[in-house]
Amino acid sequence: xxxxxxxxxxISLGVIYAVVAVSxxxxxxxxxxxxxxxxxxxAFGAYSLWLTRTWPIVLSFLLCCLICIGMSLAMQxxxxxxxxxxxxxTTLIVTFGLSYALEAVWLMVFGxxxxxxxxxxxxxxxxxxxxxxxxxxxxxxxxxxxLFFVLLLTxxxxxxxxxxxxxxxxxxxxxxxxxxxxxxxVTVAFxxxxxxxxxxxxxxxxxxxxxTPDFGFNLIVVALVGVVLGGIDSxxxxxAGGFVVGFVNSLLGAVIPEQQLVFLPTxxxxxxxxxxxxxxxxxxxxxxxxxxxx
Amino acid sequence: xxxxxxxxxxxxxxxxxxxxxxxxxxxMSIAQQANVINILVTATIVIGLYVFIGNSGVMSxxxxxxxxxxxxxxxxxxxxxxxxxxxxxxxxxxLAVTKISNLESLLLGALLGAVFALxxxxxxxxxxxxxxxxxxxxxxxxxxxxxxxxxxIGPGARTLALVPVSTGLSVSAIGCGIAVLAAFLxxxxxxxxxxxxxxxxxxxxxxxxxxxxxxxxxxxxxxGAIAGFGGALFVHELGSIQSSQVYIDLTFTTLAMLVVGGSxxxxxxxxxxxxxxxxxxxxxxxxxxxxxGSLHLSIPSGTSTIILGAFMVAVLILLPRxxxxxxxxxxxxxxxxxSKAVRLDDQDVPRKP
Numbered sequence: 001x002x003x004x005x006x007x008x009x010x011i012s013l014g015v016i017y018a019v020v021a022v023s024x025x026x027x028x029x030x031x032x033x034x035x036x037x038x039x040x041x042x043a044f045g046a047y048s049l050w051l052t053r054t055w056p057i058v059l060s061f062l063l064c065c066l067i068c069i070g071m072s073l074a075m076q077x078x079x080x081x082x083x084x085x086x087x088x089x090t091t092l093i094v095t096f097g098l099s100y101a102l103e104a105v106w107l108m109v110f111g112x113x114x115x116x117x118x119x120x121x122x123x124x125x126x127x128x129x130x131x132x133x134x135x136x137x138x139x140x141x142x143x144x145x146x147l148f149f150v151l152l153l154t155x156x157x158x159x160x161x162x163x164x165x166x167x168x169x170x171x172x173x174x175x176x177x178x179x180x181x182x183x184x185x186v187t188v189a190f191x192x193x194x195x196x197x198x199x200x201x202x203x204x205x206x207x208x209x210x211x212t213p214d215f216g217f218n219l220i221v222v223a224l225v226g227v228v229l230g231g232i233d234s235x236x237x238x239x240a241g242g243f244v245v246g247f248v249n250s251l252l253g254a255v256i257p258e259q260q261l262v263f264l265p266t267x268x269x270x271x272x273x274x275x276x277x278x279x280x281x282x283x284x285x286x287x288x289x290x291x292x293x294x
Numbered sequence: 295x296x297x298x299x300x301x302x303x304x305x306x307x308x309x310x311x312x313x314x315x316x317x318x319x320x321x322m323s324i325a326q327q328a329n330v331i332n333i334l335v336t337a338t339i340v341i342g343l344y345v346f347i348g349n350s351g352v353m354s355x356x357x358x359x360x361x362x363x364x365x366x367x368x369x370x371x372x373x374x375x376x377x378x379x380x381x382x383x384x385x386x387x388x389l390a391v392t393k394i395s396n397l398e399s400l401l402l403g404a405l406l407g408a409v410f411a412l413x414x415x416x417x418x419x420x421x422x423x424x425x426x427x428x429x430x431x432x433x434x435x436x437x438x439x440x441x442x443x444x445x446x447i448g449p450g451a452r453t454l455a456l457v458p459v460s461t462g463l464s465v466s467a468i469g470c471g472i473a474v475l476a477a478f479l480x481x482x483x484x485x486x487x488x489x490x491x492x493x494x495x496x497x498x499x500x501x502x503x504x505x506x507x508x509x510x511x512x513x514x515x516x517x518g519a520i521a522g523f524g525g526a527l528f529v530h531e532l533g534s535i536q537s538s539q540v541y542i543d544l545t546f547t548t549l550a551m552l553v554v555g556g557s558x559x560x561x562x563x564x565x566x567x568x569x570x571x572x573x574x575x576x577x578x579x580x581x582x583x584x585x586x587g588s589l590h591l592s593i594p595s596g597t598s599t600i601i602l603g604a605f606m607v608a609v610l611i612l613l614p615r616x617x618x619x620x621x622x623x624x625x626x627x628x629x630x631x632x633s634k635a636v637r638l639d640d641q642d643v644p645r646k647p
Contacts, residue, residue: 034424079607079611082611083610083611083614086614088423088424090553090610090614092353092424092427093353093549093550093553093606093610094606094607094610094611096546096549097546097550097603097604097606097607097610098603098607099603100546100599100602100603101599101600101601101602101603101604101607102603103599104596104597104599104600104603105600107596108594108595108596108597108600221431224428225428225431225432228424228425228428229428232424262439262442262443263439263440263443265435265436265438265439266435266436266439266440269432269433269435269436269439270432270436272428272429272432273417273418273429273432273433276421276425276428276429277417277420277421280420280421280422280425281425
């Protein structure tokens with residue numbers, strides 16, 4: 001595989017993790033809480049693609065989006081509303097439990113061996129053929145990921161609710177004092193969380209068509225690592241962190257020899273520990289910033 | 295005198311609970327006894343988690359890596375030397391020829407757990423909050439990856455079998471009791487009080503000159519020792535071990551036990567470890583069908599995990615400080631302590647907006 005191909009593939013994987021990281025960063029921004037069960041929304045979205053495999057593709061994708069957004073909102077109401085004000089670690093554990101339970105549900109309903117989703121397998125064809133191994137899905141990922149970010153930035157910076165979201169993330173109490181409707185802000189954050197899950201479900205199933213019960217959990221764990229790595233306090237830094245982890249993981253995978261590939265997680269996580277030591281508050285946060293906010 | 299009675303409750307409560315479980319277990323069939331032993335061994339690991347997480351207030355997903363390292367070391371070094379060359383041909387020489395007794399392996403497990411925790415702690419204890427949680431998770435991932443794929447230190451992805459079984463009912467109860475005693479003695483040291491001060495208010499603790507790093511490191515090392523001890527008990531309970539048995543699932547289960555019981559007290563850790571374990575065993579039995587009086591209860595396979603997960607979510611939403619309220623045994627009977635505990639509750643959990 002060529003260096004260019006490796007680089008482009010690393011970028012596309014980075015984009016996927018960045019989209020996952022956005023959902024974590026959005027929820028953290030407004031609530032100061034972590035949603036580890038976001039991965040299960042992605043998993044359910046992916047399973048919904050399998051369930052609707054005979055439907056027209058547009059309808060199938062639409063339903064996937066609706067399911068993910070619905071599930072995200074349901075989580076907000078059933079889990080996050082009662083836990084409002086609890087610490088980030090409490091919600092981390094609660095959503096860990098939820099994620100664990102939901103994985104058991106997927107295992108029971110969809111079986112341990114996974115279900116194949118091949119809606120967009122045409123995107124797995126290589127672009128040029130021959131020497132450079134770049135597949136269409138890479139461009140789809142970069143393109144759709146890019147569109148999602150444009151949409152998100154438009155909402156955040158060009159609408160009233162976006163301004164309210166930014167205000168809430170900056171200072172929860174003051175935002176409330178000046179009349180920001182927190183419920184509305186939280187709802188929008190979770191809608192975007194659901195939408196990002198649907199996008200990841202659609203794109204990730206092109207690269208890994210087999211949807212197993214731990215499909216979403218594996219994604220969210222790496223993305224969460226990326227979020228903390230980048231700096232969870234800011235949406236931009238969190239997203240960049242997600243991108244960096246996906247990028248480094250993919251690039252390391254291409255660089256290390258085949259028989260050592262099993263140690264890829266070790267290398268990736270060593271990188272994570274190293275970054276956290278040098279920059280405890282995040283890769284893109286100056287060391288002077290307070291570490292204790294979380 | 296009053297203080298002494300409180301100490302008696304604090305230590306006696308968990309020990310009595312363990313003794314009670316062991317006593318009930320001794321009246322059961324051999325098959326059911328295995329479950330009781332497993333509950334006690336898991337509770338030992340949960341107490342190990344408590345020593346660090348409960349006292350420091352810092353989340354750690356890494357303790358199961360100490361369990362894993364100790365379990366594999368204890369398992370390999372006590373398994374018959376003759377079979378090692380065939381089942382693990384690539385093993386380092388000293389691992390292939392050294393043979394120790396089961397008792398020695400328990401001590402070795404504790405020592406290895408402590409050393410491993412100390413070494414990782416030197417690096418990780420500089421972090422706080424989510425960064426610390428993620429870094430300890432990274433340790434778990436790395437440990438799992440290395441144990442599963444490095445054939446020079448163990449069986450790799452295969453199962454390590456033929457480990458002599460010695461963790462019976464009495465050994466597991468004594469082991470769990472030792473863990474309780476260690477945690478109890480530690481939480482009355484100056485070091486632990488300083489650590490708890492940093493848990494309540496890290497800035498204030500630093501302000502009065504507490505080296506948060508050093509106190510966390512002490513707790514992390516002791517926690518690693520207990521976890522390692524639990525790991526050695528674990529491998530001698532099962533007679534075999536596979537890397538996937540000491541990974542995410544066990545991390546989840548033990549953490550769930552700790553927070554459901556109440557991560558802030560030794561009583562909470564013990565009650566969580568044992569109580570959650572009993573519910574778990576009951577549900578797993580129910581998957582195979584159990585008779586409740588005249589009623590025959592049978593639930594589909596896999597339901598127990600769903601129920602446990604949901605149970606944990608519900609407990610944490612309704613009782614954020616666990617079923618014991620993170621109080622020590624019988625602590626609430628003292629009204630003075632009670633009012634104090636309630637006030638602490640208010641401080642700990644930010645008021646709902």
